[in-house]
Amino acid sequence: MTGERTIGVGLIGTGFMGKCHALAWNAVAPTLATGLRPRLVHLAEADNTLARQRAGEFGFARATGGWRDVVSDPEVDVVSITAPNPLHAEMALAAFSAGKHVWCEKPMATSRADARAMREAARASGRVAALGYNYIQNPAIREMERAIRAGAIGRVNHVRLEMDEDFMADEDAPFAFKNGAASGYGALDDFAVHPLSLVWRLVGPVEAVVADQTRPYPSREGRAVETHEIASALLRLRGGASGTLGVNRAAWGRKGRIALQIFGSRGTIGFDQERMNEFQIFQRDGEARLAGFRTVLAGPVHEPYGRFVPAPGHSLGFNDLKVIEAGEVLAAIEGREARIVDFETGLAIEETIHAMARSHAEGRWIGVGEEN
Amino acid sequence: MTGERTIGVGLIGTGFMGKCHALAWNAVAPTLATGLRPRLVHLAEADNTLARQRAGEFGFARATGGWRDVVSDPEVDVVSITAPNPLHAEMALAAFSAGKHVWCEKPMATSRADARAMREAARASGRVAALGYNYIQNPAIREMERAIRAGAIGRVNHVRLEMDEDFMADEDAPFAFKNGAASGYGALDDFAVHPLSLVWRLVGPVEAVVADQTRPYPSREGRAVETHEIASALLRLRGGASGTLGVNRAAWGRKGRIALQIFGSRGTIGFDQERMNEFQIFQRDGEARLAGFRTVLAGPVHEPYGRFVPAPGHSLGFNDLKVIEAGEVLAAIEGREARIVDFETGLAIEETIHAMARSHAEGRWIGVGEEN
Amino acid sequence: MTGERTIGVGLIGTGFMGKCHALAWNAVAPTLATGLRPRLVHLAEADNTLARQRAGEFGFARATGGWRDVVSDPEVDVVSITAPNPLHAEMALAAFSAGKHVWCEKPMATSRADARAMREAARASGRVAALGYNYIQNPAIREMERAIRAGAIGRVNHVRLEMDEDFMADEDAPFAFKNGAASGYGALDDFAVHPLSLVWRLVGPVEAVVADQTRPYPSREGRAVETHEIASALLRLRGGASGTLGVNRAAWGRKGRIALQIFGSRGTIGFDQERMNEFQIFQRDGEARLAGFRTVLAGPVHEPYGRFVPAPGHSLGFNDLKVIEAGEVLAAIEGREARIVDFETGLAIEETIHAMARSHAEGRWIGVGEEN
Amino acid sequence: MTGERTIGVGLIGTGFMGKCHALAWNAVAPTLATGLRPRLVHLAEADNTLARQRAGEFGFARATGGWRDVVSDPEVDVVSITAPNPLHAEMALAAFSAGKHVWCEKPMATSRADARAMREAARASGRVAALGYNYIQNPAIREMERAIRAGAIGRVNHVRLEMDEDFMADEDAPFAFKNGAASGYGALDDFAVHPLSLVWRLVGPVEAVVADQTRPYPSREGRAVETHEIASALLRLRGGASGTLGVNRAAWGRKGRIALQIFGSRGTIGFDQERMNEFQIFQRDGEARLAGFRTVLAGPVHEPYGRFVPAPGHSLGFNDLKVIEAGEVLAAIEGREARIVDFETGLAIEETIHAMARSHAEGRWIGVGEEN
Structure with a gap:
């Protein structure tokens, strides 16, 4: 369809919550008729092979074993962070630095210091910073x-x-x-x-x-x-x-x-x-x-x-909550x-x-x- | 992803069940990791305008106000029939004639004669003929x-x-x-x-x-x-x-x-x-x-x-049952x-x-x- | 307490429902403060020994192995019939003949003829004829x-x-x-x-x-x-x-x-x-x-x-329903x-x-x- | 029935819990076939008139407006105390002094000192001292x-x-x-x-x-x-x-x-x-x-x-729990x-x-x- 506004999506992690984000990014436009339609651009997993497999299943265009590729991808506008909790802070900070919006699974971080740093980075970036409290x-x-x-x-x-x-x-x-x-x-x-x-x-x-x-x-x-x-x-x-x-x-x-x-x-x-x-x-x-x-x-x-x-x-169902989110x-x-x-x-x-x-x-x- | 096997999907009707089919066709590959990946090819509604709107929301490539366009589309392999019950028989017969697989909402028809004709056409076609008993x-x-x-x-x-x-x-x-x-x-x-x-x-x-x-x-x-x-x-x-x-x-x-x-x-x-x-x-x-x-x-x-x-x-949730179907x-x-x-x-x-x-x-x- | 109005109670049978009636006759005055206070007069069981034991437990004054003793007891005003169903008709008819009120467990009888005879006897007697539909x-x-x-x-x-x-x-x-x-x-x-x-x-x-x-x-x-x-x-x-x-x-x-x-x-x-x-x-x-x-x-x-x-x-509880009854x-x-x-x-x-x-x-x- | 062992019961109070005790004393022998059969001897309420009325309803032989009459009644073996909580201690101590068993509603008392005194009196008496935790x-x-x-x-x-x-x-x-x-x-x-x-x-x-x-x-x-x-x-x-x-x-x-x-x-x-x-x-x-x-x-x-x-x-039902108690x-x-x-x-x-x-x-x- 012509004239459609789209937004580039990056996904880091494809476990329980990663798949849940992927399903939500697939379903959100058909379900909610959002004006903005997600394009599934880039997906990161721990290694290239798994990343490629998941990208195929989830419908992402590109796959990588290195999450920084997602964050730095110029076609990516918003990054779903679903990696293990200790990694959230580094990833979120990198994403904000690259000017991306961030949708991060809870909890923010395993330390108060990291969580505070994330909050500060979000404030400074002016970008959307959402947590996965579905x-x-x-x-x-x-x-x-x-x-x-x-x-x-x-x-x-x-x-x-x-x-x-x-x-x-x-x-x-x-x-x-x-x-x-x-x-x-x-x-x-x-x-x-x-x-x-x-x-x-x-x-x-x-x-x-x-x-x-x-x-x-x-x-x-x-x-x-x-x-x-x-x-x-x-x-x-x-x-x-x-x-x-x-x-x-x-x-x-x-x-x-x-x-x-x-x-x-x-x-x-x-x-x-x-x-x-x-x-x-x-x-x-x-x-x-x-x-x-x-x-x-x-x-x-x-x-x-x-x-x-x-x-x-x-x-x-449970996954529908993520679509609403x-x-x-x-x-x-x-x-x-x-x-x-x-x-x-x-x-x-x-x-x-x-x-x-x-x-x-x-x-x-x-x-x-x-x-x- | 290269090497992926796909199947062309047509959808007739976009009401309660039509949307439900559309969501299922969007979600089935990411969820179930099916080997065959649906391509959303052609969607029919009662008029062209609504058809175009829905195609945009649901992610279909083409839209039409005439359901026969979907049935005759050579890129379409399987047709979802979700129009009102009195129309099921004619649509299904046309689809089988065109060599398509059919996924039709229940009940088959409003008359026993129509339902029997549908059963016969399905038998003769050798195609998949599935009803929406999710x-x-x-x-x-x-x-x-x-x-x-x-x-x-x-x-x-x-x-x-x-x-x-x-x-x-x-x-x-x-x-x-x-x-x-x-x-x-x-x-x-x-x-x-x-x-x-x-x-x-x-x-x-x-x-x-x-x-x-x-x-x-x-x-x-x-x-x-x-x-x-x-x-x-x-x-x-x-x-x-x-x-x-x-x-x-x-x-x-x-x-x-x-x-x-x-x-x-x-x-x-x-x-x-x-x-x-x-x-x-x-x-x-x-x-x-x-x-x-x-x-x-x-x-x-x-x-x-x-x-x-x-x-x-x-x-x-209810919609997940359609994905499984x-x-x-x-x-x-x-x-x-x-x-x-x-x-x-x-x-x-x-x-x-x-x-x-x-x-x-x-x-x-x-x-x-x-x-x- | 002087001036209290009482009514003499007979009980036939002390199984599931017999005990339930006995408990109800004991509890009805303290619970519901009925004007009429039951006196537990005469109890019948299949044999004298069991009858005496149950009379002791349930607080009845007299005990018998022959149910006709209860029906003919002049101090008995109302008879609880809880014996096996095939015996209901004979007992109820005898009780009405003796001018007693009858409270009989359901069903009335095992044959329509018996049930009808019971209904006729009840009509003719002018006495209370109640069934145990608690x-x-x-x-x-x-x-x-x-x-x-x-x-x-x-x-x-x-x-x-x-x-x-x-x-x-x-x-x-x-x-x-x-x-x-x-x-x-x-x-x-x-x-x-x-x-x-x-x-x-x-x-x-x-x-x-x-x-x-x-x-x-x-x-x-x-x-x-x-x-x-x-x-x-x-x-x-x-x-x-x-x-x-x-x-x-x-x-x-x-x-x-x-x-x-x-x-x-x-x-x-x-x-x-x-x-x-x-x-x-x-x-x-x-x-x-x-x-x-x-x-x-x-x-x-x-x-x-x-x-x-x-x-x-x-x-x-279940037994309370019988007290209300x-x-x-x-x-x-x-x-x-x-x-x-x-x-x-x-x-x-x-x-x-x-x-x-x-x-x-x-x-x-x-x-x-x-x-x- | 001859040869039956009985026990004389006194009841103080006839409100929610008083009635509940009365129902239990009436029902316990028929229900549980206890060897010991309660005789309902003496009941106390706030005034003589209400006491007489309740005695009639509950089946107690004697009634009084003064609770000490119950405690000192030589035919009373066990006293149910269901008066307001602030009175429990005085009543229980009096009952133990008179050699009675005590069945008292909870809580024991409104002060720790009173509750402790009750415990000591119970210990010293050698009598049964039970609380109403049904x-x-x-x-x-x-x-x-x-x-x-x-x-x-x-x-x-x-x-x-x-x-x-x-x-x-x-x-x-x-x-x-x-x-x-x-x-x-x-x-x-x-x-x-x-x-x-x-x-x-x-x-x-x-x-x-x-x-x-x-x-x-x-x-x-x-x-x-x-x-x-x-x-x-x-x-x-x-x-x-x-x-x-x-x-x-x-x-x-x-x-x-x-x-x-x-x-x-x-x-x-x-x-x-x-x-x-x-x-x-x-x-x-x-x-x-x-x-x-x-x-x-x-x-x-x-x-x-x-x-x-x-x-x-x-x-x-709720009242059955008191019968068991x-x-x-x-x-x-x-x-x-x-x-x-x-x-x-x-x-x-x-x-x-x-x-x-x-x-x-x-x-x-x-x-x-x-x-x-």
Whole structure:
């Protein structure tokens, strides 16, 4: 089609999140009818062979074993960074230097210093700097946010947040990279940032925490486990609400649970990512004899569900959230209002888990952002 | 990428199902890494302008207001037919005549004669003739099928099938096309074929039926409603199982319910499409004190879930089922074993609802395929 | 306490239902503060020793191995009949002859002739004649009835009824009394009358049926099974609603499922006895973005829940339903309006299953009450 | 019946819990066939008239407006104390002095000093001293305990405990007794002790806590609210497990939620009191393709469910738990092993909430039992 505006896309990494970005870049224009149409220009993987294979599958024009080729490619306008977390900072800084927009998977970095450097580079560049917090894109979550802002449950006074999976639950599994300190804190980095990104949108930022971390299996294969699979925290949010947070990556039977309970002066809202196409709401108004939690199924009334399926109750999937996120990244690039977690907010979310880790070490309440 | 094998795709229709096909043709190669890569060649809509707009959004190279242009396009190898049901037969026959493979939305046709003609044309052409019964592609459904065949619930002796939505539930809505006899029977065509396609895969074909149909709202805007929004049937299946079927497109609050209960000599399986990423299974074996229905969340152990997301419990969506179906169509085109509902089976499924309609008229049991 | 009015109670049978009656007679005054206080006078069991033991446990003053002693006891005013079904008719007739009120477990009898004789005797006696359809006493069911009558879901146009347990599901179990024709039809007598009693209250009587019955296990220990563990029917109700009924006492994993779906012109109601303290309701009114099925937990707003527990959501149990039923029997005896299934209605419910059995034999629709 | 052993019962208070005790004393012998049969001797209420009325309803022989009459009645062997919490200590001490067994509602007292005095008096008396923690009596909870001890979920490493209702959720409600400091802490006394009693049985005692309390509505009718409707805590349990606790009596829509999640090295167990007849269990063993949480319905295999209903899945109710508790009190009186929370354990549970209150005041971890 003539007259179509396009944008050149680079992708670094083709694992879980890399493929998810690739699918989103393929699907975003047909689904959301974005004015800006992605051209899949350049893809990087650890070696040339794998890179070429993935480029073929994903539909990228060029492939490389060296990620700097992507960053320096003049046809690339926006770079998806999905490489391992310790590499994020270097890649993002290089991309900003080359004048690219950046869409980086969370968490930003494995150190506060790196994350701050990334935030500074983003600020200086003037480019779009988005983080991969796709759960906030769920139409169900968006409707919860809209409803809360419209007063559907009154003033929020309490939240309970959980995120649990079981990929670290097997006590007989060998020692893995994620058991070492180099991978970060453990469940805090891996999980806690997700419900925190949600509560940030739905209620607001966390101001102070007291936290605890534990290791269900202190050693594997004779090596001491350095990370904590389980973490819990008490929260105080801006605006006065209190809360709890529990995250557990050794929770047998949980596969993708991100459970929210949000209590307000006129109602309560609940959600669980394992059933991502629905949420529960109780509102105090109405006939007492017929009062109860409603299970609301996502549908076209909840934007942008209808861009995917015109019939309600037919379900979006996990990958669809990334498509919506890609649409928001494109909106941001076009200068329109966009629903993304930028590097400012992303840093604030990560400061929250640093505060939790410090609280665990010191056994006291810690203000988020409080300097060590 | 050089050396890649491609296949030319034509698409007729860009509504609910047309967009769904378009998304699937875009996503199938990146997701499933099919050897054959679709090229989006030619798209038809009711008029040229809309056709061009959609071609731009969906990524098709050419657009037309005349569907025969797609069928006769020499670069097109396979045609997606998603136009209104009364047009299916003419389009499919033309496509087979032009030597194309056909992927047609269900139901095949609004008359038995047309459906039979389609079946004959498909046979004569030797081409792939697939129908859009995408619910059978769900990894959860596939696992249920595998489990049943592996004896997980013993010999199946009874089934209960339901499909309900509420788009015809509003008694105050105006008279619509779907209220007229030209649209078919009503809930039987619209809905019943879906659970029947599922039970066909999971248990087997239906041999005899007795059925009833009702109209919750006999008239709209002073015009008599000719279709039946509600239909129910008793079933006898090949192999001896009995069953019930209930379909209702005036079922307030149901949005995409397709509920199955399958009872066997050693267990029971349950499923509801509104929570399409899970199913329930009870097996008689095991400790009685801890016995109960298990809720199984779909994950990478259930093929081809893992091609979409490597983590369990993260949810596929409705559109992902079409991607899987596209992959099966490609497999069939390549001559590999494919999980599709072909025109033979599709005709048999449609014969079942014709038998139901006749049973309703005559008040007695009718054998499926019994001639009028 | 002086001045208290009391009523003498006789009990025949101390099995599942006998104990349930005994508990109800003990609990009804403390719970419901009935004006009339039961005195536990005389209990009959198959032999004197067991009778004495049960009388001690249940708090009855006298015990006998001969049920006629209870019926003829001048201090007994009301007789609970919980003996095996084939004995109901003789016992009830004797009790009416002796001028007693009768509270008899369902079904009335194993033959239509006996049931009719019981109905005639009840009419002639002028005494209270109540059947043990305790599920209708559930505060959740009562609220559903109230709501339906108040128009909460508009005009009812369709129902789906299910009752399933698994006590006959084991194909390896020995031949039992319930496998022989002397026990009745099978799932029809055992189960179908329960959902029919509920739909009778909630919507109205069934006028015509077409039904099917099947045997999952045709023989046990080499003997032919004569009953049908599975039965299904299509229903037409007075007032124009249609429906389906499925009952299965070989349904692995179901323990006490009585599932109702009631569809109306303005909403839908659902219930499952396995979670007897809640029901679901969808109402078309209200904000579309937040519409969904509400799960209503029973509480003091739903009479007479509050007589048991003053806090909502704390759960009544199965035995509490019998206490409420005992209270209704007392109300009837005192001449007040009472919510019981009397012998007139009970006979009509049983005629429905006879019509189903005949429909199965003849393969056609049968009007309820139509003579053979 | 001659030769029956009986025990004289006194009851102080006839509100929510008083009626619940009365129903239990009436039902315990018929239900559980206890060797010892309660005689309902003497009942006390705030005034003579109400006392007489309740005695008539509940079946007590004597009534009084002065509770000391009950305690000093020589025919009374065991006293049910269900008066307001501030009166428990005086009543229990008087009862022990008079040589009675005591069955007292929780919490023991509104001050630690009183609770300790009660514990000392119980010790000195040698009498049975039981607290009303009836949730531990639930057959579902008992089975969870049995399963955990049998290793069904391996070594417990984490727990999440919640208890929520909404009777304090209405911000427009007037200032009530429970809003004043004289009533205690708030949600901690009212609620937290319940899940703590459960985790005590299921896992073990809590050793250290850090806690937070908040007031959703700081004032009512212009008066400052002194209690906290919401409390949260992090827990460290003996044996190394960590945990969280959240309690909220202003949680709109929650009616009787007591939710437990117990994570172990080989599985997970979940429970919610709002559906008190079921629990969920995931066990790592078994076929991965069919793995998931099982919903186990309580039945006769879970003692003593079968004493109430011989059929599984038919549901016990809240009041039935008190009947089981009454049976345990009788067992303790007869010198048999009994499942009760005695005054030793009850005091330890209450020390946990005192530690939480102190932690809230001091902003640090507090050891349970640590002296102020």
